[in-house]
Amino acid sequence: MKATIIGAGNIGKALAEGLVESGAAERSDITLTRRTANALDSFASEGFAVASDNRAAVAGADVVFLCILPQQLDAVLDEIVSVLEPQRQLVVSVVTGAHSNDLRKHLGPEARIIRAMPNTALRVKSSMTCLAASGATDKDLQFVQQLFGTMGTSIVIKEELMSAATALCACGIAFFLRSIRAASQGGVEIGFHAQDAIHIAAQTAMGAAQLILQNGTHPEEEIDKVTSPKGCTIAGLNEMEHQGLSSAFIKGIKLSATIAGQLYQK
DSSP states (O other), X not given: OXXXXXXXXXXXXXXXXXHHHTTSOOGGGEEEEOSSGGGGHHHHHTTOEEESOHHHHHTTOSEEEEOSOHHHHHHHHHHHTTTOOTTXXXXXXXXXXXXXXXXXXXXXXXXXXXXXXOOGGGGGTOEEEEEEEESOOHHHHHHHHXXXXXXXXXXXXXXXXXXXXXXXXXXXXHHHHHHHHHHHHHHHHTTOOHHHHHHHHHHHHHHHHHHHHHHOOOHHHHHHTTOOTTOHHHHHHHHHHHTTHHHHHHHHHHHHHHHHTXXXXX
């Protein structure tokens, strides 16, 4: 297949590599675009096709990935609409806050659209990606699921939950990274060197996640296994809750979801 990725940033590069790894496309059949032409030199050296003309890149593609900022979307859609063939070309949007109806206003009612919300763990093949289809076929959705499956795991959700997915999935990785940093800082204060503290905190966080994913248990069930009466774990947990740990996480996720839903409108 031939694929065009408009916006060759971190997500765009990960998608290009995923297309190759999944066997969906050869490097030479994947075109990446960016407004600054010399920023594409590294992609060209790796065998990908590159372009600064979005219209030329879209013509002939089987699937078009939109990996751009919300404020760039209208201009890009208006630029490519005259060459896009909605019934033949699948559009996969990774644009925060832009509903499929917003895309249809530019591309027309026949457009086959899948919205995707991954996170930056695409780079280490551990992303959680949320998908929502609008006018796309089952084959389209299967293809996109397989693609993101090469870079982690995915789940299909209702489109009205995409802003929530942005907060919990895309923004969420930063929240968990901040918690790892906080844990490592605590580790330094109790005696570890900084690099050792980060290593211990990150590995411990990964282990906690694997307990949930592999066992299918609730977090509190796993917590109960490491808390004993008058023990040090429950003492630490209760102090964190007194300081608002869970409340802060919940409030942060809710605020991010609200803002995510407004980004395209702004």
